[in-house]
Amino acid sequence: MSFERYVALGDSFTEGVGDPDPSRPNGLRGWADLVAGELARHSENFAYANLAIRGRLLRPIIDEQLETAVAMRPDLVTIYAGGNNLMRPKLDLDALAAEYDEAIGKLAATGARILMWTAYDGSWAPVFGLLRGRWAVYNELVRAIADRHGATIVDFWRFDEYRDLRMWDFDRLHMSAAGHHNMAIRVLDLLGVAHGLGPVEFDEAPVLTRAQERAADRAWMREFLVPWVGRRLRGVSSGDGITPKYPELGPVRF
Template sequence: MPPTAGASFARFVALGDSQTEGLGDPDGHGGFRGWADRFAAMLGAANPGLHYANLAVRGRRAGEIRAEQLEPALAMRPDLATVVAGMNDILRPRFDRDALLADIDAMFTALTGLGTKVVTFTFPDIGAVAPFARPLSARVHTLNADLRELAARRGVTLVDFEPVAAAHHPRAWSDDRLHLSPVGHNIVARALAAALTVPGADDTWRDPLPPLTSTLVEKLNTEVRWTVQFLAPWVGRRLRGISSGAGVEPKRPQLLPVLT
């Protein structure tokens, strides 16, 4: 669905998991900023009086996002909402594609039915970011194709990150390779601003990032460190059934003014 040039918004609500919450992008005060906060600031500069809520919670799968965040979001009657879900689903050994798509479609349908402008995006290939995750690449490609189809059917604006090289670049990802870095969150925020033709936005978010140079030994050492520091603990939590979002509440559960 093509963006509306110069569109104005008064209430923006973000639904999702850790990426929307902002993990990987410290705010300097013990919390996280993230692409949604960055995008809200850009949007607020062009929409004085904009109010923004972020209901996202790390570790949430699509069904949990729908169950926990959709009703509060609808109650806020947003004129703009972002819905980003699915990565936590495809990382699980037991992946129910039909259930995932039903949950995402239900959120798209409910929000657009309210007259809300809905934005979503595809995911970079995590196999290109973390070599050990390459067996999941096919799931990512399939989910992205499904998201394109659902977005087109429901009139949802979709930003397609899958073919953009910068989205796969190591600089765009934090050390854990599961969350965007400040660079990556900035790319996403600028991409959404461009998709909605926010004044001052452009397509430079697509520009290639500088290449990294490292020897084979350095690359192998990096993989070993990542396995020990991040992959092993993540697998351990999954085996114990512990979610990273246990006990975590949304960081911005109410519509509040965006200070620009």
């Protein structure tokens, strides 16, 4: 299986937040770049664009990225959208799904292979437990959208290896470099593309005392959660002033 025109859409998940690389645009690598690098090995004419911007809700992703992606005439599209909506206090899931469905329909009309993601089940982390029902409903709506348009589901909800905190950045919302690497493998395997990415391997996980776990939770709340809530209250997005890493289709040069 080979592709020649890959366009990645979405938010921080696809931009690569959590996998820093100062040599790349926005200082990030991420799973989509890793996938593009492997796909490029199979076609000398391969081109890649990554339009994703951190912090984007579904509607801005549609407004800012969809028509650009369609105009690129892709043969492969990846899109994970709606994750930031799921973190908001108020949400109309049916309205969100209707918008997402329309967007996927436009992408499907290009004839491209489309990959969509379910939300990850992070309920093992107590702070996210209250959101589990919302995530589960979102996932069923996403599955229905994929069925209607012939898209392929990347079933993040069922990826149990992400229960290891080392798959996550300090903020516990974005994947770490290891998490991005593993996601790239998952995507390439799902596409049936041969690749040279080795499996993620960790040493045995350290056993923390309950006191150490509580200290880590307090540090996370102080250094991430409180500032994050503050930005939400001020209407500030982490993506303000950020531009796409690769706004035009072009050869892979990394």
